[in-house]
Amino acid sequence: MVNINTLDPSASPLDYYGFELRRYREAAGLTQRQFGDVINYTGSMVGQVETARKLPTLDFSQRSDAALCTGGLLTRLHPLVMRSQLPAWFQQVAELEVRAVEICSFQTHMILGLLQTPAYARAVLGALDRSDLDDRTAVRLARQSILEKEETPVFWAVLSEAALYLEIGGRETMRGQLAHLLTFENTPRIxxxxxxxxxGAHAGLTGSFDLYRFAGDPAILYTESFRSGHPSANPETVKECALRYDHLQAAALSLKDSAELIRSVMEDRYGDQVAQVQLQQ
Structure with missing residues (x-):
């Protein structure tokens, strides 16, 4: 007999998701295996999600909602489940991202998480720790859903040119990452x-930072150190960093010239012609 764990739906968003999935499935009179056949997943996967041992994907959630006629419950729960799996010190930042009407980010050496491709995110997260890498990558990428909302926040990203050259994940990964940045070239809100x-010397030499602005609340500054985040609503601190961001934007290339540089680095440093030269050598 299959061992069925008893979930406390109040324990976490993942437990609540598993509890609701099981409740709807059992109400439909389906075994885990039968339900897995319906949504094209294994019964084992269904069981692991129901017992909070596996994170559901968005596709899994959407298929489950359609099959069980839940009214979209599981799909709505999915972002909450994914945010709950972020490191505890970062969960507050994920909430800020969801609530913000404007996000301004400066990055000194790599592409920020909201703009990362799956391969790039996997390479960053797996640099020293490859445990649960699939789930950790999925959790990071789930944050990007804020850029797909009907009313996305106005998003400004200033990237140091170094981020284009630091070869994270290899040439193919970098080419894909820079190509992804170019997909936003004609997106006014990103x-x-x-x-x-x-x-040369610029206003961001002290390090990366993010500014979050809201419809009815004070702006918040976010900085990060090893395994800890530091949000601040101190008006003077926020004002100073907002001024720094203005200077960074003024010193940065225009949107058009930035796209041209990204395209140039993508082709010249990571393009197919580079591989051909290396093979000839």
Whole structure:
């Protein structure tokens, strides 16, 4: 007989999701295996989700909702489940991302999480720790759903040119990552600027930071150190960093020139012609 764990739906969003999935499935008179056949997943996968041992994917949630006629419950729960799996110190930031009407980000050496491709995110997260890498990557990518909302936040990203050259995950991964940045070239609410090496000393030398602005609440500054995040609503601190961001945007290339630089680096450093030269050598 299959061992059925008893879940406390109040324990976590993942437990609540599993509890509701089982409740709907049993009401439909389906075994885990039968339900898995309906949504094209294994019965084992269904069982692991129901017992909070496996994270559901968005596809799993959507298929389950359709099969069980839940009115979209599981799909609505999915972002909450994924945010709950972020490191405890980062969960507050994920909430800020969801609530913000404007996000301004400056990154000194890599592409920020909201713009990462799956391969790039996997390479970053797996640099020293490859445990549960599939789930951790999925959790990070789930944050990007805020950029797909009907009313997305206005998003400004200033990236140091170094982020284009730091070869994270290999040439193919970097080419895909830079190509992904270019997909936002004609998206007015998502804007990417590159701070070139030629800018020299600049207002962001103290490190990366993010500014979150809200419809009815004070803006919040977020900085990060090893395994800890530091949100601050101190008006003077926020004001100072907002001024720094203005100067970074002024020193950065225009949106058009930034896209051209990204395209140039993608082709010249990570393009097929580079591989052909290396093979000839």
């Amino acid at each position: 804007n990417i600027q590159v701070l070139p090496f030629s800018a």
